[in-house]
Amino acid sequence: MRTRSKGSGPLPRASARRPWRKRLVATVAVLAVASCCMVAGCAPQQASSQDSASAENEATEATASLEGTSIMVHAFTDNDAGPFTDTWYNTNVLNAGSRGCSSCHADMYATISNIQIGDYKHIIGKPANGKDYTYRECTPACHMGIGAAGTGPALEDAIHSIHFSSEAFVDGGGICESCHAYNAAGELVLWDDLKYTAELGGYPNQSSEITQGWNAMRGVQNNSLVDVVSTPNIELGAAELSQPLSDDDDIFVAANVGAWEVDMSTYQLTVSGVNGKSTWTIDELKELPATEKTITQDCAGQGMNGALISNFTVTGVSLSDFIEACGGLQDGMVTLATTSDDQFSFGFMLDVGVLLEQDTVIGYAVNGHDLTANQGYPVTLYIPGFGGNVSTKYLTGLTFSSEAATYHDNWMYGANAGNLNAGWLGIEDGYEAKVGETVELAGWGYVHTAGGHNLTGVAISADYGQTWTTIDMTDKSLDPDQWVQFKTTWTPEKAGTYVLKVKALDNTGATFTNAYTGEEGAASVIVKVTE
Secondary structure, three states: OOOOOOOOOOOOOOOOOOOOOOOOEEEOHHHHHHHOOOOOOOOOOOOOOHHHHHHHHEEEEEHHHOOOEEEEEEEEOOOOOOOOOOHHOOOOOOOOHOOOHOOEEEOHHHHHHOOEOOOOEEEEEOOOOOOOOHHHOOOOOOOOOHHHOOOOOOOHHHHHHHHHOHHHHHHOOHHHHHEEEEEOOEEEEEHHHHHHOHHHHHOOOOOOOOHHHHHHOOHHHHHOOOOEEEOOOOOOOOOEOEEEOOHHOOOOOOOOOOOOOOOOOOOOOOEOOOOOEEEEEEEHHHHHHOEEEEEOOOOOOOOOOOOEEEEEEEEEEEHHHHHHHHHOOOOOOEEEEEOOOOOOOOOOOEHHHHHHOOEEEEEEEEEOEEOOOOOOOOOOEEEOOOOOHOOOOOOEEEEEEOOOOOOOHHHHHHHOOOOEEEEOOOOOOOOOEEOOOOEHEEEEEOOOOOOOOOEEEEEEEEEEEEEEEEEEEOOOOOOOOOOOEEHHHHHHHHEEEEEEEEEEEOOOOOOOOOOOOOOEOOOEEEEEEEO
């Protein structure tokens, strides 16, 4: 079995086939970052021979100055099947290897890890679990569409602008279709969404008998224009389940206003709405009975198959013990608002009853060591079963009040990717396998447990979600506040391209619809199987 190394990008075509082909290092400014590889505009004019020579010299200089950034423009005229099997259609019509973020960004984290505008720096940790970032880590909740109204700036225009102001992108052959595609309805969408859908072959439903019949008449491989093997009720081996802790390097970190340096000589946690002690130093907090709880925390708005998730043990004071140490709550105190040293808060009025049910912890250590500056040193509020958006870093104040709650749990907005999520581990687009050889499939599922929700399993599909094979996770020994990782096996019986999907299953039957594709939410990966 052969695999491509992480972040290696499309497999290169033989250079002798196109000696004039250029892969230029892109002079992309730091804002090109937020990922997304969305591009608009028209195709550039072909350069003259003199222009080409000049561009080659500029590319050499750019390579020297940007060594290690792993950003290379894949000219759209260099046809490549990319993660799909190397058929004439996939190579010369779809040109799949010249499209999407990974065709230019071999390491997206290297692109986005140093975002800085003026004195502001958006802290984001390296991607966890062997993954790289995709544009879906930045959407839908923060930087595109409606999410941008309440969080970060919408970046669609900025990302288009930065790509088309890059000489290397334009001269290197980058065009609209480097990032975009048209769906069956004629709508301009992102290639990185369309490539996982049944309509990639030009039909709304690639798995239907009518569609496959039409394709069979045309004699295409596997009755699919894109050579996708549609396998109903995929057969899987016995599953192994686990809830491993994340290494420190894999703990999800995002600090929206930068890492904050707290003056510990004056630090104190101030509390209002209690009957007794209302100010606490860090040493006084550590003198209270300590509690340890292992929890999974994710970005509440990340897309499916994301890298913004980790499982760790937090040490601190349980909210219930802390309230008791403060002499109890004053009459009528039913909600909690937080303040922080960095003054970053969504202003939520949190339901105290829900926080106590979820075993909320005022945390000062993670995995046995003090919080780092990026994690919110010295104190962060951790709410198991919630997204990271309500885990206030650099915590300085707890205000209990009689005001009505404005935020009960992450389910108040309906199911979204952060509420009900799953992902693949150790397998990425373009993974190669052989017919008849056993493939190990690994991944994870996680559900926000607030509001009575629990993960009951994950389901895997190999026919674009028409049928699903379930891996049961109702084992009562599993902690519902932690993700569940699975390992299973699969033996492909035919050569071709496989689009494998995995989704989390919730005890309430809640589902998630991808706002960008209209499909039921699932994490997808493309596997190439050869004879």
